Amino acid sequence: MAPTAPALSPAEAATRLGISIKALRVYEQRGWLSPQRSAAGWRVYGPATLARAAEIVTLRRLGLSLAQIGRVLTGAGGDLDVLLAAHHASLTAQARSLADTLARIQTLRADLAQGRIPTQADLARLAPPAQAVTAAFDLPWPWGGERFEVRGLPALTYLTGPLGSGKTxxxxxxxxxxxxxxFLGLERPIGPAAALMTADPALAARVHRALDWLTGDGANLSDALIALVTGLEAGSPAPLVVDLVEEGLEAATQDALGAFLRRRPPGSRPLIVMTRSSAILDLSDPGADSAILFCPANHSPPFYVAPHPGALGYEALATCLAPPDVRARVGRLRVKRVS
Structure with missing residues (x-):
């Protein structure tokens, strides 16, 4: 008889699943998980509960909101089918690209076996094509006029850096x-947003769909959130640059907003969002079609940072991000010092 797997504490279960303890509590509050209790009354997670939690985590990583997950878990698979279809299309495109690269490598290896040395042009074809310059300009003060180029724009670009780094x-x-x-500035009053929605029913419908997703994922409805979402949804498909996207939003809403931004598919309107919140920019999962643009504290030119430890600039990037509650406390202290 196989030994029974030991039950895990909330911290152990969260670590194994790659999520937070708070997420486990949210899933429990929604009735999706029923952890057992130890003799001392503490929550423990056995194999069945962990398996259920793993299903939920997988659905979240596929991009479903909590509301959509709830429908999937009760047997309504429409949301899942749409998402899986998009995921399938994306993976198919990646597979075609990989198959083409593998075929070229196989040809080069066959040439090497015959004593033919690949040319530089042959090797260059193995690399992904260089992206064209989307925009270029000379950096203003506090930089020294260095030339800065933007090559391609993903669906989501995070712009971050410490205070005084020049990111604004x-x-x-x-x-x-x-x-x-x-440019969507820091001042985002509700009045103009409401007027835009009144004048444009299609915009209002898009805003309400987005708000439904966000509130279903734990966001708290507020004027700040409505105004922000209206700004994100309004206008043409051209790029949108957003000043401090988390402004006026509390922790739960920032968590939901971060997930909302990350689930935007490739080909969406390019967003460049300035942030210093680790709820918005989750370095463990920044999004499939995303980039991180970092402004260093020493006024070196901004550069792109890969989201993994050891990458150039990663440690400096990680230290300038903070959870919403920490950012809120720092903000209150700053206000007290000024006053």
């Missing part, structure tokens, strides 16, 4: 340099 100036430069781009 860079955001304005990007909005001016990118073709037809728009």
């Amino acid at each position: 100036r860079l955001a304005h430069c990007l909005a001016e340099a990118l073709p037809d781009a728009r």
